[in-house]
Amino acid sequence: xxxxxxxxxxxxxxxxxxxxxxxxxxxxxxxxxxxxxxxxxxxxxxxxxxxxxxxxxxxxxxxxxxxxxxxxxxxxxxxxxxxxxxxxxxxxxxxxxxxxxxxxxxxxxxxxxxxxxxxxxxxxxxxxxxxxxxxxxxxxxxxxxxxxxxxxxxxxxxxxxxxxxxxxxxxxxxxxxxxxxxxxxxxxxxxxxxxxxxxxxxxxxxxxxxxxxxxxxxxxxxxxxxxxxxxxxxxxxxxxxxxxxxxxxxxxxxxxxxx
Numbered sequence: 001x002x003x004x005x006x007x008x009x010x011x012x013x014x015x016x017x018x019x020x021x022x023x024x025x026x027x028x029x030x031x032x033x034x035x036x037x038x039x040x041x042x043x044x045x046x047x048x049x050x051x052x053x054x055x056x057x058x059x060x061x062x063x064x065x066x067x068x069x070x071x072x073x074x075x076x077x078x079x080x081x082x083x084x085x086x087x088x089x090x091x092x093x094x095x096x097x098x099x100x101x102x103x104x105x106x107x108x109x110x111x112x113x114x115x116x117x118x119x120x121x122x123x124x125x126x127x128x129x130x131x132x133x134x135x136x137x138x139x140x141x142x143x144x145x146x147x148x149x150x151x152x153x154x155x156x157x158x159x160x161x162x163x164x165x166x167x168x169x170x171x172x173x174x175x176x177x178x179x180x181x182x183x184x185x186x187x188x189x190x191x192x193x194x195x196x197x198x199x200x201x202x203x204x205x206x207x208x209x210x211x212x213x214x215x216x217x218x219x220x221x222x223x224x225x226x227x228x229x230x231x232x233x234x235x236x237x238x239x240x241x242x243x244x245x246x247x248x249x250x251x252x253x254x255x256x257x258x259x
Contacts, residue, residue, distance in 0.1 A: 042126045046089045047077040047161065049108065049129065049168035050098070052136040052148065053185075053201040060201045061136060062165055063097065064155065065146040072156035075164060076146060077127070090130040099140050104133040104184040106175075108168055111160070131168035135185050176202055177259050183243040189226055191238040192217065199259060208258065216258040222247040 050063040064073040076097045080089045090105060108129040136148070149155055151169060155162070175181055182198050192214050199207060217223065222244045229237035 042124050043079065044086075044126050044128060045077055045079045046086065046093055047075045047111075047127045047129045047164055048090055048093045048097075049075060049131040049165055050094070050134060050139075051131065051151075051168070051172060052134045052139055053198050054136045054148075060151045060169075061148040062151050063146055064149050065097075065143070072158045073149070073161075074158040075129075075161045086128050087130075090132075094132060097142055097146055098134065099142060100134045100138060102135060102138060102185050104181045105130060106132075106171075108164070108171060111164060127164070129164050129168070131171060133172065133181060133185050135187075173202060176256075178253060178255050180243065180245075180248055180256075183245075186243075189228065189240040189242055191230055191240060192223075193238060195241075203259065213258055220251065220258070222251065 052061045052063070053059075054061050063076060065076055066073065076093050078089065078093055080086060081092075084092070086107070087105075090107075094100065094103065094105070108131045111127040111129060112124065141147070151165075157165070176199065182195060186194060186198065193210075195217075196208075196210055196213055199213075223241045224244050224247075226240045226242055228240045230240055231237045
């Protein structure tokens with residue numbers, strides 16, 4: 001399907017919609033003069049939403065750093081280096097911010113940020129956002145300028161980073177409903193209570209009763225009982241399970257009935 005040529009009123013956003021204009025004249029409609037659209041150059045940067053599940057507090061956390069402009073908290077991010085791919089830049093930011101081995105990383109969205117540029121400037125800032133999910137216990141901080149914050153707590157954000165965080169949170173909630181990303185960040189061996197806490201932190205305590213969650217999950221057959229036990233405190237030893245990715249294949253990209 002061919003693109004419909006935008007109207008004169010839309011000429012300020014032609015380039016953002018994929019129309020190539022390099023300062024050349026653009027043919028106008030009959031009876032109109034040719035339009036000369038100024039070239040707009042973009043600076044591309046990465047903004048990273050890093051979530052973690054704190055099992056002690058049973059809550060979802062987001063990693064934020066102090067803004068250099070001292071206007072509140074900001075997401076970890078940087079520009080993209082010469083010859084560096086977007087994904088490589090996102091992994092670099094992760095490694096510069098936290099020490100982590102197991103994580104889930106996915107590109108989130110692209111945000112045009114006109115507020116970072118003056119109207120008279122010919123350069124705009126394009127933020128390509130990613131979201132990552134890590135285990136809180138396995139993600140010590142590398143820098144004193146960043147800190148974990150409980151999601152939805154009163155936070156003063158820089159620019160529209162709050163919008164990016166909320167967008168990432170909604171993507172995460174949707175993702176856990178059909179994707180086994182929990183097993184990308186949980187230890188290789190885990191208890192069913194660990195898995196239940198993971199979903200409670202993201203979806204809320206009322207998402208499922210633990211007994212029903214356990215019953216439905218074990219019937220699906222993609223968790224393998226290792227035969228080993230974990231003792232925590234004075235309670236009964238808990239069975240340790242492993243995720244069987246091959247057994248999960250029939251459920252790929254389908255709603256998870258236990259969520």
